[in-house]
Amino acid sequence: MPRDYYSVLGVDEDASEDEIKKAYRKKAMEYHPDRNPDDPEAEKKFKEASEAYDVLSDPEQRQRYDQFGHAGLGQDGGGGRGGRGRGRGFHDVEDIFDAFSDIFGGARGAGRGRGQSGRSDRGRGQPGSDLRVSLPLTLREIAEGTEKNLKLQKYLECEDCDGTGAEGGMGGQNFSMCPKCDGTGEIRQVSRSVFGQMVNVQPCPRCEGDGRTIENLCDTCGGEGRVQGEESISINVPPGVMEGNYLTLAEAGNAGLRGGPAGDLRIEIKEEPHEHFERDGLDIYYDLHLSFPEAALGTEVDVPTLQGQARLEVDPGVRAGKILRMRNRGLPDLEGSGQGDQMIRVHVWTPQELTTEERELLNQLRGHENFQPHPSEEESEKSFFRRVSDVFS
The missing domain is CATH 2.60.260.20 (Urease metallochaperone UreE, N-terminal domain)
Structure with missing residues (x-):
């Protein structure tokens, strides 16, 4: 005589779908053949639990079973859901798969009753594109x-x-x-x-x-x-x-x-390109144009920065190509670990047209020693090594 399906799963007759689901998972995990190899009794109990769940998880089959017992299920006994009982394809494997996914962290199937999809009421749908x-x-x-x-x-x-x-x-x-x-x-x-x-x-x-x-x-x-x-x-x-x-x-x-x-x-x-600055990492570069007297005598000039105008002191005798540094006037590090500098590239402007008076003044200065080119010691060393390199190259 077939056993009572509620007793097989160990639930009351008024058990909810979720309670029936959990009870079945517990029985299936306990008696699954993979966990009980060469144990005919465990295999029998596993099949009983699967058959009981197949009926009690289907509202129509459960209603007929509650009214008429096993006789209300037809010749197949536990063939609920249109005869998917003993020969019901992969239904038992499906629920075992869900049970194991719950245990090992799988989110799908967690706490869902029969006929639900393991998702919110909004449905799964398809993801939108980025x-x-x-x-x-x-x-x-x-x-x-x-x-x-x-x-x-x-x-x-x-x-x-x-x-x-x-x-x-x-x-x-x-x-x-x-x-x-x-x-x-x-x-x-x-x-x-x-x-x-x-x-x-x-x-x-x-x-x-x-x-x-x-x-x-x-x-x-x-x-x-x-x-x-x-x-x-x-x-x-x-x-x-x-x-x-x-x-x-x-x-x-x-x-x-x-x-x-x-x-x-x-x-x-x-x-976007900037009117005055070029970016190099966290540093920014600005081109400063000085007249010859300003470069020779030194000067103070206002230069633009990202924080507004700033006063820059230029030492006497600054040469074209010199790089002056204004610290912490550059861009901040994205991670907050520092700030770049503003680098000033010096350019000495040479006039293209001269008046008679300007030409006379420059001619007077031309012969003075301080207006003759005097490479620094460092530049002389570089020039020497460059000549040596040219000989051997």
Whole structure:
């Protein structure tokens, strides 16, 4: 005589679907043949638990069983769900797979009853694509950090159906469990090899991995759960970014299909050319043009910096090509570990046209010793080694 299915699973007759599911998993884990090789009694109890679960997890089969007992299930006894009992394909393997995934950290199947898909009520859907945009910034904005408002042309979640693709949205009655995958959103194929059972899991082709089918599609989005539109967002750009850096905003890209997660928004930094400065890492370079008297006598000049005008003292006798350094006037490090400098490249301007008076003054200076070229000792050494190098090259 067949055993009572509730007793087989060790649950009360008013047990919920979740309680039945958990009880079955416990029994299946305990008596699974892989854990109990060469134990006929364990194999028998495993089959009993699978048969009991197959009936009690199906509302129609359970109702007939509650009213008529085993006689209400027909000739196949435990052949619930249209005769999938003893010869029900891979149903038992499916639930064992879920049970093991719960134990070893798999999120799918955790705490879900029969006919649910292990996801939120919004459905699985398909992920949206990432969105890439360019953001031009001035050097001052890079130095100080800035807040920018962007207008994006993208796929947005359909408001009329809450992104579900179904008429009436989340509150409607237009969803039904996918009959092909029983709401799991997945199709599993089991094959046997010398290494044991191999389970191949693929998205269900009928519901496209959603686990549900839609009876009436949303008129606004045509069942996609998303529409094309414009969205304005505000982003904070930290100081110290560089050309080619990316700022990534998670799930701010294109909306997914039928409740799927949105893609990411990837913002590529573009650096605009500056009127005065050239960037080299954290340092910036500025070209300072001096007259010959200023270079010879020394001077004080106002030079532009990223922080505003600053006074620079130029020593007498500065030469063209000299690099002067203004510390901490460059760009901040993105990680906050320091700041670059502003480098001043000195250029001595030579006039192209002279008046008669200017020409006479320069002619008077031409013969003075201090106005004759006098290479420094270091330059002389370089010149000597350069001549030696030329001889042997």
